[in-house]
Each structure stands twice: as structure tokens, then as C-alpha cells.
Amino acid sequence: MMRRSSSRRTSSGVLPATATASAGNKAAAKEQEKIDALFAQYVDRNEESCIGPEGIEALCQDLGLSPTDIQVLLLAWKLQASRQGYFSLDEWRRGLKAMRVDSLEKLKKALPILQQEVANLYTFKEFYTFSFQYCLTEPRQKTLDLETACQMLELVLGPRPHLSNFVQFLQEQTEYKAMNLDQWNAFLRFCDEIKPDLSNYDENQAWPLLLDNFVEWARKGRNC
Numbered sequence: 001m002m003r004r005s006s007s008r009r010t011s012s013g014v015l016p017a018t019a020t021a022s023a024g025n026k027a028a029a030k031e032q033e034k035i036d037a038l039f040a041q042y043v044d045r046n047e048e049s050c051i052g053p054e055g056i057e058a059l060c061q062d063l064g065l066s067p068t069d070i071q072v073l074l075l076a077w078k079l080q081a082s083r084q085g086y087f088s089l090d091e092w093r094r095g096l097k098a099m100r101v102d103s104l105e106k107l108k109k110a111l112p113i114l115q116q117e118v119a120n121l122y123t124f125k126e127f128y129t130f131s132f133q134y135c136l137t138e139p140r141q142k143t144l145d146l147e148t149a150c151q152m153l154e155l156v157l158g159p160r161p162h163l164s165n166f167v168q169f170l171q172e173q174t175e176y177k178a179m180n181l182d183q184w185n186a187f188l189r190f191c192d193e194i195k196p197d198l199s200n201y202d203e204n205q206a207w208p209l210l211l212d213n214f215v216e217w218a219r220k221g222r223n224c
Helices: 017-042 053-063 070-079 089-099 104-117 121-134 146-157 163-172 181-193 209-222
Strands: 143-145 178-180
Touching: 017 053, 017 089, 053 070, 053 104, 070 089, 070 104, 070 121, 070 146, 089 104, 121 146, 121 181, 143 146, 146 163, 146 178, 146 181, 163 209, 178 181, 181 209
Parallel strands: none
Antiparallel strands: 143 178
């Protein structure tokens, strides 16, 4: 008896797993090829493995964004960029795949969605912490100078309660020259938990001394 020739489909009409896997591999390879081609448009000529400051500026122009737009910081967060002002090829691939982006047009559409993503409180805390760490430019740097800290707070926190007063306090006081991560994270909790009139602030709780000093400054009637 002659054997029937094997078919590409099973009796149920479904492609075998090997064929499905092969198609998936080809699609993934094509996606990465497009992602890499987009990377190549902005890569630093002096450092071929990275998109540097000039490349990011060019990317921003093509996206219709200012380099200081929060969407650029959101992109850095999604890429989990480890170096301020630079996107490595691995970071680029990982981030764009996570966003399902392989073209400039898709990236334009994806960036506003990232703003919706960080509307989630837990996700926003991740982004907020990243924004501090992203600004640490030296290997052993643990703090941000106050000018940088104020700029980042205004960019990331926007119209949150207490922000404008806190920035004014930081600019006027002379005791602190820099801000550490504990103080940075505590201020986000402060914004979320403390009433605008500061009536529920308890100095006996575990707040950083920086915030105790801010509340004392504000309660003097200057900005409370």
C-alpha cells in the first residue's frame, strides 16, 4: 500500500508547530531589521553603538518634540537607558520591541500612550525613580544638584500640589546643595499624602529633615 504524501497542514487544517514557529521567526527578524534601520538613522558617527546627543536631537526634530519634552524622558525610561543622553542598540531594540514600534510613525503614536501608562500610580513611581537615576552622570554619583533636581521635578511632577512652593524653597534655602534619592522619593509621597494646607503633616513621622524644613518654611505664612 502506498503511503499518502505528507501535507503541510494537519487533518484539522492547522499549520504544524514547526511551520508556525518558522513564520514567527521570520516576522521577528523583519521587525528587528526595521528597528535596527531606524537606529542607524540617528546613530552617533563617533560611537557606532549608540544614539548620542546629536542623534537624540535629530530624533526629536523628526518627532516634532523639544529635547526637554517629557515624552523624550518617557522614551528613555521605556528603553531603560543607563546613560543620560545616549541610547545603546540593545536598549533601543528592547524598548521598541516592548512598544511594538519599528518605524518613526509608530514611535510618534506610541509616545503619547506612554503618558497614559504612567498614569498608573505604581508605574509612575517607577518612572519617577528612573528620572532621578537617569540624571546621575558620574559612576559613583548619589545626589543631584538642586538646579537639576528642580528642573526634573517640574518636568516629571507637573501641576502636583506643593511643587511650586517646594521648588521655591529649594532655590531660596542655603543649607542643602543637592538632593538624594530618599529625599526625592519622599517628596512624591508628600505630594500624594499631605493636604495643600499642610494640616495633616506630622513631624514625628519618618519624613526627611529636608521636608521638615520645607514645612516649617511654608508655615511661616510665606507660601502655605
